Amino acid sequence: MSVSESLRTEAAALLADGRVTMIIASRRRGHDCVPGFFTNADQLDALDHDPDQQLNPAAYLRKEEIRRQMPVAVVARPAVIRSIVLLAAESQITDDDVVILGVDGQTFHGVLDLAAAAALLKAQYPDLGPDDDVLARVDELNAMSAEERAAFWAEQFAKCTRCYACRAACPACYCTRCIVERNTPQWISTAALEHGNYAWNVIRAFHLAGRCTACGACEAACPQGIPLMLLNACVGRTVEAEFDAKVGYDPEAEPVIGAWREEDKEEYIR
Amino acid sequence: MTEIETTTPAADQAFEPRIVAFVCNWCTYAGADLAGTSRLHYAPNVRIVKLPCTGRIDPLFVLKAFEGGADAVLVSGCHPGDCHYTSGNYHARRRWTIFRQLLAFTGIAPERLFFSWVSAAEGQKFADLINDITAKVHAAGPFEATNPARRKICR
Amino acid sequence: MKALDTAKLSDLAAALAEAGYRVIAPVSDGEVLRLAEWTAGDEIRTDGFAVNSIKDILLPRSEVIASATIDGDAFSLTDVPVEAPKTVALGVRCCDVAALAMLDAVFNWDYEDAFYNARREATTVVALACTTCDEQCFCTSVGGAPDAAPAADAILRPADGGAKLALETQTDKGAALADAAAGVLADLDVKPDPPADVPVIFDAEAVTEWCAGNFESDLWQAVSLGCLGCGACAYACPTCHCFDMQDEGTRTAAVRLRNWDSCGFGLFTQHASGHNPRPEQAHRWRQRVMHKFSYLPERFEVLGCTGCGRCARLCPANVAISEVCRQIDQEAKAPAP
Numbered sequence: 063m064s065v066s067e068s069l070r071t072e073a074a075a076l077l078a079d080g081r082v083t084m085i086i087a088s089r090r091r092g093h094d095c096v097p098g099f100f101t102n103a104d105q106l107d108a109l110d111h112d113p114d115q116q117l118n119p120a121a122y123l124r125k126e127e128i129r130r131q132m133p134v135a136v137v138a139r140p141a142v143i144r145s146i147v148l149l150a151a152e153s154q155i156t157d158d159d160v161v162i163l164g165v166d167g168q169t170f171h172g173v174l175d176l177a178a179a180a181a182l183l184k185a186q187y188p189d190l191g192p193d194d195d196v197l198a199r200v201d202e203l204n205a206m207s208a209e210e211r212a213a214f215w216a217e218q219f220a221k222c223t224r225c226y227a228c229r230a231a232c233p234a235c236y237c238t239r240c241i242v243e244r245n246t247p248q249w250i251s252t253a254a255l256e257h258g259n260y261a262w263n264v265i266r267a268f269h270l271a272g273r274c275t276a277c278g279a280c281e282a283a284c285p286q287g288i289p290l291m292l293l294n295a296c297v298g299r300t301v302e303a304e305f306d307a308k309v310g311y312d313p314e315a316e317p318v319i320g321a322w323r324e325e326d327k328e329e330y331i332r
Numbered sequence: 333m334t335e336i337e338t339t340t341p342a343a344d345q346a347f348e349p350r351i352v353a354f355v356c357n358w359c360t361y362a363g364a365d366l367a368g369t370s371r372l373h374y375a376p377n378v379r380i381v382k383l384p385c386t387g388r389i390d391p392l393f394v395l396k397a398f399e400g401g402a403d404a405v406l407v408s409g410c411h412p413g414d415c416h417y418t419s420g421n422y423h424a425r426r427r428w429t430i431f432r433q434l435l436a437f438t439g440i441a442p443e444r445l446f447f448s449w450v451s452a453a454e455g456q457k458f459a460d461l462i463n464d465i466t467a468k469v470h471a472a473g474p475f476e477a478t479n480p481a482r483r484k485i486c487r
Numbered sequence: 488m489k490a491l492d493t494a495k496l497s498d499l500a501a502a503l504a505e506a507g508y509r510v511i512a513p514v515s516d517g518e519v520l521r522l523a524e525w526t527a528g529d530e531i532r533t534d535g536f537a538v539n540s541i542k543d544i545l546l547p548r549s550e551v552i553a554s555a556t557i558d559g560d561a562f563s564l565t566d567v568p569v570e571a572p573k574t575v576a577l578g579v580r581c582c583d584v585a586a587l588a589m590l591d592a593v594f595n596w597d598y599e600d601a602f603y604n605a606r607r608e609a610t611t612v613v614a615l616a617c618t619t620c621d622e623q624c625f626c627t628s629v630g631g632a633p634d635a636a637p638a639a640d641a642i643l644r645p646a647d648g649g650a651k652l653a654l655e656t657q658t659d660k661g662a663a664l665a666d667a668a669a670g671v672l673a674d675l676d677v678k679p680d681p682p683a684d685v686p687v688i689f690d691a692e693a694v695t696e697w698c699a700g701n702f703e704s705d706l707w708q709a710v711s712l713g714c715l716g717c718g719a720c721a722y723a724c725p726t727c728h729c730f731d732m733q734d735e736g737t738r739t740a741a742v743r744l745r746n747w748d749s750c751g752f753g754l755f756t757q758h759a760s761g762h763n764p765r766p767e768q769a770h771r772w773r774q775r776v777m778h779k780f781s782y783l784p785e786r787f788e789v790l791g792c793t794g795c796g797r798c799a800r801l802c803p804a805n806v807a808i809s810e811v812c813r814q815i816d817q818e819a820k821a822p823a824p
Contacts, residue, residue, distance in 0.1 A: 091805070091807075091810065092622045093622060094622075094805055096713070096804070096805035096806075097712075097713040097804050097805065099712045099713070117803055117804055117805075121715055122712075122715075125712075125767075125768065126766075126767055127708060127712065127767055127768065127769065128712070221519075223548050223718075223722050223747065224548070224718075224746070224747070225717055225718040225719045225721075225722045225749070226717050226718055226752070227715075227717040227718070227719040227801075227803050229717070230715035230716050230717035230803065231715060231717070231803045231804075238753075239754065243754050248735075251733070251735060252731065252733055252746055253549040253733060253735070253744045253746050254548040254549045254746065254747070255549050279803070282803065283717070283719070283803035285538050285719045285722075285723060285801040286519060286521075286538065287516075287518045287519040
């Protein structure tokens, strides 16, 4: 059975026995595979697996109109499962809210609850993270001088139009009032100018410290082609190295920034 | 783009670094106070911003200082274990470890961003620290031209 | 007719730059194609779709519109010179040009926007007729055509199988541009290529009519489930023009900025009281479609959509307003029970 067929079969069963009221999956539209929301068995013919999906459907779990439908099923590749586990660890969803239809390329991992999904990650995908070429590029940049890096990022951030597609695409960006939308006081300029663009992109990367699951949806969403994963890889690597934390593997994990250890690094502190 | 000059020193004046220090009330601020009452001399370039605890320091404060034209920023608080609020400095420490890497990666080098633990009794340490940082930043030169966070439309 | 080799388009740009025009044309940065300032050495692309539109030239994403200095209690406004260099938009698609009628109307109906008008006046628009299209194009569904740009000052038509571009001037500004470029244009006997075949996929009039009577329809939620609420579509759209005013300053100086805004953002209609009349994406999608297909036609007799398809190409969730309109059209013709 192809993954699509397995998904359609399982989706039908989940809807039939009322375990979920909506399946968040993909559907075919012309030559594209686009997000699809299925609430009825007779819609399922249109359900198609998207092995190249770049969007992270866990981002839909913050939408009120989706939450009202919970429990929902989500077709989730490993990076997406990490995001769902993170949302549970941050008390945004409970065990009862989401059923995971695990997929990976042309493999169907079955119908999973949160615990089973986390177990799958630990067993079969223990080392998920940014791609090697992203990490290599981070190393390349770190080998440059600070001025050269400043120039590189100035060129990248000059393209930013402050559309916030990166934020919208990210499942971990679920604040109902984002820091960039606060104006009493205003910390980040909303103008698409150098200082605002620098602050926005840097602070978003920082707010994702210990929360980013390297799904790449932000970079894929950016209409301007800004290499956002470089920022997330820089932060993610620091988090893993300094705090021995793997994001999105344990639904009971403590938050990285909210926790601390006596032995946390401090040799740079005078 | 409209640029409005305000207090940026003229090019022909000798460079005096503008350093912003975010310090905690109970330790570093008291230490700075002690430096003063002990008549210890330290460079006048530092502008001190007092907060109850380093745990209150949001990385945005650091960014805002650079946006406004700081040539360097110092963040300082109580030694681990001595925090007036028990663990504020431990929380801060985690943030700093991540944030300094991120800033360095995007063009604000460690030569512009300093962290320290200075207790209420360490007046001498505070004075030495400020003098050392000021000298280092003086040598590094103005950050104005290469500061990626600098606001240009209204200075 | 006046024509040049397509491969020599950069020479045309160079001649225009020489004549004092700032040349904005589709150039690639290696990964992304965008309408940007052309400099010598850049290749002007006649294939592909730029991620941004002619709107960027006329309404920049952020601009200073007022400034002041503050000295104690004394607050004095200083003049903000309107930046409107002589510009040519070289090689913008006909769907971009179709947006001009609507933008001109909006920026002059209750108030004449000096910034927009200065830039509009200073810009010569040279359209590029389309001989190919993609799945997201739908200009023909909204009263447009791939090879007609009545509001353009001139239009470049691919000819001789794409090897040549014929320049047809339509206004005095266009004629002036052709004169400035006389050195790179030759009188050639070229055969313009057939326009792209852009299928009509919905009846815009039916959409307008349906919108007027279906404010409370369930359809709005169904079509907006995929939308994540970013501004990629509104910013890329040649007709979207909503903006936000922001003041920034120090104790001694201040500026007022006009920045792009999007009705798709969750807080776009947030009131200071805390109430939000468009609390969910369905309400915001209703607004988006009705603004383009109902309110704007009612007020200005132009649609707020030119069928360029940028929104669908750039949407992180592949939401396409053309698909929404097709569903509305279907609903209008055969309402679900």
